[in-house]
Amino acid sequence: MRPWRLKGRELLPVVQGGMGVGVSAGGLAGAVAALGGVGTVSSVDLRRLHPDLMAQTSHLESGKEPDARERINAANLVALDREIQRARLISQGRGMVAVNIMKALSAYEIYVRQSLESGADAVVVGAGLPLDLPELAKDHPGTALIPILSDARGVQLIVKKWEKKGRLPDAIVIEHPRLAGGHLGAAKVADLQDPRFNFENVIPQSLEFFKSAGLEGKIPLIAAGGISSREDILRLQGLGTAAVQMGTAFAVTQECDADPAFKQVLANATPEDVVEFISVAGLPARGVRTHWLNKYLRVEPKLKAVAHVKDRCNMAFDCLAHCGLRDGKSDMGQFCIDQQLAHAWEGDQQRGLFFRGAGALPFGKDIRSVHDLLSWMVAGNRPAEPVPSDAFKTGALA
Numbered sequence: 001m002r003p004w005r006l007k008g009r010e011l012l013p014v015v016q017g018g019m020g021v022g023v024s025a026g027g028l029a030g031a032v033a034a035l036g037g038v039g040t041v042s043s044v045d046l047r048r049l050h051p052d053l054m055a056q057t058s059h060l061e062s063g064k065e066p067d068a069r070e071r072i073n074a075a076n077l078v079a080l081d082r083e084i085q086r087a088r089l090i091s092q093g094r095g096m097v098a099v100n101i102m103k104a105l106s107a108y109e110i111y112v113r114q115s116l117e118s119g120a121d122a123v124v125v126g127a128g129l130p131l132d133l134p135e136l137a138k139d140h141p142g143t144a145l146i147p148i149l150s151d152a153r154g155v156q157l158i159v160k161k162w163e164k165k166g167r168l169p170d171a172i173v174i175e176h177p178r179l180a181g182g183h184l185g186a187a188k189v190a191d192l193q194d195p196r197f198n199f200e201n202v203i204p205q206s207l208e209f210f211k212s213a214g215l216e217g218k219i220p221l222i223a224a225g226g227i228s229s230r231e232d233i234l235r236l237q238g239l240g241t242a243a244v245q246m247g248t249a250f251a252v253t254q255e256c257d258a259d260p261a262f263k264q265v266l267a268n269a270t271p272e273d274v275v276e277f278i279s280v281a282g283l284p285a286r287g288v289r290t291h292w293l294n295k296y297l298r299v300e301p302k303l304k305a306v307a308h309v310k311d312r313c314n315m316a317f318d319c320l321a322h323c324g325l326r327d328g329k330s331d332m333g334q335f336c337i338d339q340q341l342a343h344a345w346e347g348d349q350q351r352g353l354f355f356r357g358a359g360a361l362p363f364g365k366d367i368r369s370v371h372d373l374l375s376w377m378v379a380g381n382r383p384a385e386p387v388p389s390d391a392f393k394t395g396a397l398a
């Protein structure tokens, strides 16, 4: 297994993917970075982790005050800064601390600016094409910029557009929509099985494009979705990727920033419990068929039939730039995603929406530490065995 380099730093070939709302905050991201990997803070609605910020803003969600949105956004920026600093403190300069920002968020731009100012080592953008990221980050040449894409066409498009702006992606995450958790990079649920998304197609095609464009070896690829073993990493490195990104496996670690009951729902889900549906962002998404999701999927056709434009966002802060519920779009989901994801983060098994990938978990139903997970994935140490202190030195990887 090979370590990889990002902005001149040698790293373990494992990236912890950003997971909102509040699932990957400073605690999880810091723990991963501390062991030499890339830990990613999810930027969205982080005030929920800070009782003082919730005390200042939860009453604003009724939307009666005209500046509710600005005040909630301001609290979220304070929380984002705190979580980046927390991750940096835990990591003690090891590994890298990234921030994941969804392009589909209405606060996308202010979250990018805050992440850069707060000293994130990398900004990772998914759920949309971040064509404007080079301009937004022009004063921060030392910060790695990493788009998340799902097919070779997307890779070509973003590289060509960014090249004209004088900046290349420092790495690209290739997320497999048939396997990953959360929002998926395909237009429709029916497209998720399309072979163009298979790693065996996207990775060689992207590498071929880099070669033809004179960019060979310049843009490391990170494969995401369904990765659960050391053999997966070796196979993907054999295809030419530099590293892998995992989400669900990190969401069920002790250090994950969500409630223990959240982790139990993900860990206990069987393959039959995992389902795809259309989110309010208009993208397919994957999660666990819990009480709320079952009920929602039953009434979804009726809700879509009566979809209409609302006076205002449920939560007053317009988390999504385009929201099927607020904008009355009958071809998009009809629920408040911030509220449902927040219920999941709190461990509310009745009301939460629990995003999850489709794959098996490295430790089955066990909740283990980040140390156990990385030790198992990277160094091949069985989790019950003591981990040698040098297991995480990248030079020790065979």
Ligand SMILES: Cc1cc2nc3c(=O)[nH]c(=O)nc-3n(C[C@H](O)[C@H](O)[C@H](O)COP(=O)(O)O)c2cc1C
Residues within 6 Å of the ligand: 016, 017, 018, 019, 020, 021, 023, 042, 100, 102, 125, 126, 127, 148, 175, 179, 180, 181, 182, 183, 224, 225, 226, 227, 245, 246, 247, 248, 249, 251, 354, 355, 356, 357, 358, 359
């Ligand atoms: C609970 C959960 C929340 C997620 N939230 C986000 C998110 O906010 N932004 C994002 O780009 N990806 C998100 N993802 C995707 C992960 O970052 C990761 O790429 C994906 O889960 C990889 O697949 P795996 O879960 O099979 O390892 C989420 C995944 C999960 C399981």
